[in-house]
Amino acid sequence: MSITVSPSATNAGLTRIDGPAKVTGTAAYAFEQPVESPLYLHPVQATIARGSVRSIDTSRASSLSGVVDVMTHENAPRLADASDAEYAILQGPEIGFRGQFLAAVVADTPEIARHAAGLVTVDYEVSEHDAELRWDHPELYAPEQVNAGKATDTATGDADAVLEQAAVKLDRMYSTPWENNNPMEPHTTIALWNDEGLTLYESTQGVHPVRMAIAPVFGLPPDDVHVIAPHVGGGFGSKGLPHANLVLTALAAQRLRGRAVKFALTRQQMFSVAGYRSPTIQRVQLGADPSGRLAALAVDVVVQTSRIKEFVEQAASPARMMYAAEHRRTSHRVAALDVPIPSWMRAPGECPGMFGLEVAMDELAEELGLDPIELRERNEPEIDPETGKPFANRRLLDCFRLGAERFGWDRRNSRPGSRWEGRRRLGIGVASATYPYMRQRASSARIRYEGEGVYAVHIGAADLGTGTWTTLTQIAAECLDVGVEQIRLQIGDSSLPMATVAGGSSGTASWGSAILAAAGRFREEHGTAPEAGAEVRVRSPRQLETEGLSMHSFGAHFAEVSVDADTGEIRVDRLLGVFSAGRIINPRTARSQFLGGMTMGLGMALHEQSVMDPRFGIVVNHDLAEYHVPTNADVRDMEAVWLDEFDEHVGPLGARGIGEIGIVGTAAAIANAACNATGIRVRDLPITPDKLLG
Amino acid sequence: MKIPITLEVDGEPRELSVDTRTTVLDALRERLGVTSPKKGCDHGQCGACTVLLDGSRVNSCLLLAVAADGCAITTAAGLGAGAALHPMQQAFIEHDGFQCGYCTPGQICSAVGMLAEAAAGHPSHVTASASAFESDGEDGEDGEDGEVLLTDDEIRERMSGNICRCGAYVNIRAAISQAAAHAAGADRSAVPHPHSRPAEEGAS
Numbered sequence: 001m002s003i004t005v006s007p008s009a010t011n012a013g014l015t016r017i018d019g020p021a022k023v024t025g026t027a028a029y030a031f032e033q034p035v036e037s038p039l040y041l042h043p044v045q046a047t048i049a050r051g052s053v054r055s056i057d058t059s060r061a062s063s064l065s066g067v068v069d070v071m072t073h074e075n076a077p078r079l080a081d082a083s084d085a086e087y088a089i090l091q092g093p094e095i096g097f098r099g100q101f102l103a104a105v106v107a108d109t110p111e112i113a114r115h116a117a118g119l120v121t122v123d124y125e126v127s128e129h130d131a132e133l134r135w136d137h138p139e140l141y142a143p144e145q146v147n148a149g150k151a152t153d154t155a156t157g158d159a160d161a162v163l164e165q166a167a168v169k170l171d172r173m174y175s176t177p178w179e180n181n182n183p184m185e186p187h188t189t190i191a192l193w194n195d196e197g198l199t200l201y202e203s204t205q206g207v208h209p210v211r212m213a214i215a216p217v218f219g220l221p222p223d224d225v226h227v228i229a230p231h232v233g234g235g236f237g238s239k240g241l242p243h244a245n246l247v248l249t250a251l252a253a254q255r256l257r258g259r260a261v262k263f264a265l266t267r268q269q270m271f272s273v274a275g276y277r278s279p280t281i282q283r284v285q286l287g288a289d290p291s292g293r294l295a296a297l298a299v300d301v302v303v304q305t306s307r308i309k310e311f312v313e314q315a316a317s318p319a320r321m322m323y324a325a326e327h328r329r330t331s332h333r334v335a336a337l338d339v340p341i342p343s344w345m346r347a348p349g350e351c352p353g354m355f356g357l358e359v360a361m362d363e364l365a366e367e368l369g370l371d372p373i374e375l376r377e378r379n380e381p382e383i384d385p386e387t388g389k390p391f392a393n394r395r396l397l398d399c400f401r402l403g404a405e406r407f408g409w410d411r412r413n414s415r416p417g418s419r420w421e422g423r424r425r426l427g428i429g430v431a432s433a434t435y436p437y438m439r440q441r442a443s444s445a446r447i448r449y450e451g452e453g454v455y456a457v458h459i460g461a462a463d464l465g466t467g468t469w470t471t472l473t474q475i476a477a478e479c480l481d482v483g484v485e486q487i488r489l490q491i492g493d494s495s496l497p498m499a500t501v502a503g504g505s506s507g508t509a510s511w512g513s514a515i516l517a518a519a520g521r522f523r524e525e526h527g528t529a530p531e532a533g534a535e536v537r538v539r540s541p542r543q544l545e546t547e548g549l550s551m552h553s554f555g556a557h558f559a560e561v562s563v564d565a566d567t568g569e570i571r572v573d574r575l576l577g578v579f580s581a582g583r584i585i586n587p588r589t590a591r592s593q594f595l596g597g598m599t600m601g602l603g604m605a606l607h608e609q610s611v612m613d614p615r616f617g618i619v620v621n622h623d624l625a626e627y628h629v630p631t632n633a634d635v636r637d638m639e640a641v642w643l644d645e646f647d648e649h650v651g652p653l654g655a656r657g658i659g660e661i662g663i664v665g666t667a668a669a670i671a672n673a674a675c676n677a678t679g680i681r682v683r684d685l686p687i688t689p690d691k692l693l694g
Numbered sequence: 695m696k697i698p699i700t701l702e703v704d705g706e707p708r709e710l711s712v713d714t715r716t717t718v719l720d721a722l723r724e725r726l727g728v729t730s731p732k733k734g735c736d737h738g739q740c741g742a743c744t745v746l747l748d749g750s751r752v753n754s755c756l757l758l759a760v761a762a763d764g765c766a767i768t769t770a771a772g773l774g775a776g777a778a779l780h781p782m783q784q785a786f787i788e789h790d791g792f793q794c795g796y797c798t799p800g801q802i803c804s805a806v807g808m809l810a811e812a813a814a815g816h817p818s819h820v821t822a823s824a825s826a827f828e829s830d831g832e833d834g835e836d837g838e839d840g841e842v843l844l845t846d847d848e849i850r851e852r853m854s855g856n857i858c859r860c861g862a863y864v865n866i867r868a869a870i871s872q873a874a875a876h877a878a879g880a881d882r883s884a885v886p887h888p889h890s891r892p893a894e895e896g897a898s
Contacts, residue, residue, distance in 0.1 A: 020779060595864055633853075
């Protein structure tokens with residue numbers, strides 16, 4: 001028996017079920033979980049970028065009243081598995097990056113812990129370090145693969161030869177800076193060891209992924225690690241996997257069995273131990289015939305990783321499937337530097353990669369005297385150019401058509417710098433977006449009839465602002481054909497059935513499919529008049545029959561900016577995103593998530609940049625006063641709409657996922673609009689006013 | 695060093711003894727178990743810790759608890775009347791003015807404080823009379839006792855001390871507009887302040 005969710009019920013824009021708890025502040029995040037007489041941890045971080053600890057003096061800290069423990073690599077418990085350098089905390093004296101944890105103070109109060117941490121002195125053996133990413137870095141190497149398991153390099157035909165002879169050729173360098181996720185809730189852990197094992201209240205995008213990552217590190221059976229995260233204050237990828245803060249807290253708790261140890265990263269600490277998006281340097285080459293049809297494209301990307309752990313942002317990846325070109329080549333090269341460990345940040349790969357490609361397409365359109373949308377129409381592939389598979393649902397051009405009409409694209413003057421309003425120059429720009437559908441992620445769900453009309457629905461999913469509490473309740477209600485008020489959803493606990501990470505825009509599709517399958521099984525086994533206690537537990541089926549298809553979401557971003565001719569100050573006056581993402585479960589929360597991605601994309605375009613001082617290996621602007629993210633005043637007229645879709649290829653739920661695509665094309669659209677306004681082509685983000693004073 | 699203080703928190707007097715280094719935010723969260731205000735940066739840069747202190751919005755992470763002895767603090771948990779939500783909170787739910795919810799209690803306290811500031815005629819950077827330092831002779835008002843019309847630009851400007859990384863600003867603004875209209879309707883018919891710029895002039 002299969003249930004198809006009818007659009008009528010889930011399309012209702014139910015307000016968030018966790019709304020009252022969120023607007024009163026009573027929803028308990030990790031640090032707010034009630035634990036008995038907790039202790040507070042404050043870390044000591046490395047102040048050099050490479051070397052080792054010669055000696056560490058903890059005597060003044062230890063003697064401070066209220067200090068319970070001071071832990072260094074000399075007395076910290078040994079980990080069962082220290083093979084992942086990110087988790088090998090306090091296992092030796094080596095220092096791999098500035099900001100690495102070298103010690104931790106645990107005390108009765110946060111004030112004492114912080115004070116005592118400042119009393120720890122470290123004598124260093126300093127080694128020469130390298131914290132500067134360059135296009136021509138002498139030690140660039142080709143990794144075995146890049147993030148998401150993608151190939152490092154690809155080549156079809158002879159791109160270089162064809163580029164050489166192309167009628168119209170574009171060869172440009174683009175760059176995107178180091179960016180930090182900066183969720184509002186810091187990365188936080190409360191750890192408690194006792195006879196039952198290790199309990200972790202953790203700010204995470206996935207309780208089960210945390211358990212699977214951490215249990216072997218401490219040599220525990222997975223069932224002995226209990227991870228709890230009912231409410232999560234944003235993640236944007238940085239809470240997709242546990243980081244060093246969790247290991248440090250758990251180590252301290254291991255020494256202090258029976259006492260809960262609390263540790264929330266400070267905002268400054270988040271810049272060095274919680275992951276970030278690597279800077280990217282991109283060379284994009286496009287070769288076209290006079291009509292604008294691409295004959296060849298080549299995208300070469302240089303990124304950085306940490307010398308102690310490899311993570312390679314797959315920024316060349318979207319160019320492989322985006323446009324038709326017979327001859328194509330992409331590559332990734334990486335420099336292993338003495339820097340913090342990069343990781344996932346909203347739409348890794350697609351987000352920075354589509355900046356270079358989409359600005360290059362705008363430049364090519366300008367070169368050809370073609371409308372930028374027309375250029376994309378002429379290069380729309382019939383099949384996925386990378387894999388040769390048919391696209392399951394490629395509606396990029398539909399997004400452009402709908403967006404062009406809504407946005408008033410026909411008002412764009414193709415001659416840059418031709419629209420003025422007072423001392424402000426106005427311009428309009430556009431860019432494509434894409435994000436892959438992540439298949440084969442199976443979650444499990446349990447449904448139990450509690451009697452009196454109430455159904456308990458259990459799954460270890462996460463709500464980091466994504467609306468999970470609401471959308472999964474809606475899906476359960478629809479699949480069981482009962483009212484939402486009859487559903488008691490539980491998420492965010494590793495004792496619940498296994499759920500995949502809230503990442504890769506896959507959460508709702510994966511978890512919702514599990515609930516849908518469980519609801520079908522429940523009705524099959526227990527009918528519509530079940531006995532109290534009737535229960536099923538179902539693992540969602542894999543969608544293997546879609547292996548022959550190329551499955552992606554698409555979008556079109558439109559931006560209008562105004563630039564002060566005298567100061568270069570740029571404002572994004574209008575932003576529109578049109579998306580094709582399969583079924584939308586809840587229009588209210590979906591719109592918010594699209595707009596949220598676009599807002600973060602606005603930050604990427606104009607504000608965000610972690611400034612590395614390579615002399616010291618430190619991000620110097622490591623707080624929210626100097627790492628600028630969009631504020632209310634930066635966001636003006638912004639709207640997100642979507643095509644009415646049901647993607648039957650992804651299963652009976654019909655939804656592909658929406659968490660990431662909103663950011664993907666935003667920065668390029670804004671950069672293209674800025675060029676339309678000023679005639680100045682900015683190829684390195686962010687677009688700060690100095691770059692617009694031509 | 696520990697000092698005994700009294701804080702009135704959401705209408706309830708609470709006595710405690712605090713380390714002189716303890717902020718109001720940490721006193722609330724770690725000592726009194728009042729976790730409605732959030733810690734996002736601890737430096738007054740994000741606004742997640744915003745509470746109303748004797749009716750005015752403040753960053754509670756920047757205020758030492760000993761300096762707030764005797765003060766009345768209202769958090770988002772204490773804004774409503776009993777179990778009923780404050781109209782601002784209701785508006786945030788209706789307009790989906792949040793996603794992860796971590797900045798939300800601060801946004802809401804800030805918005806409530808902001809409405810009071812506007813009603814009292816406090817100018818902002820985008821209020822025409824304030825930015826131009828001009829007094830408008832025609833209507834006889836000096837800009838201090840008149841109510842500021844809360845255009846979208848005024849709301850944007852006045853709410854920019856509260857960061858929302860989920861990017862809910864569009865909806866936050868809509869929610870505040872609704873709550874502002876509700877407040878105006880509840881008090882009296884709103885008198886637009888002549889010094890406010892119309893929304894379309896915008897840029898600050």
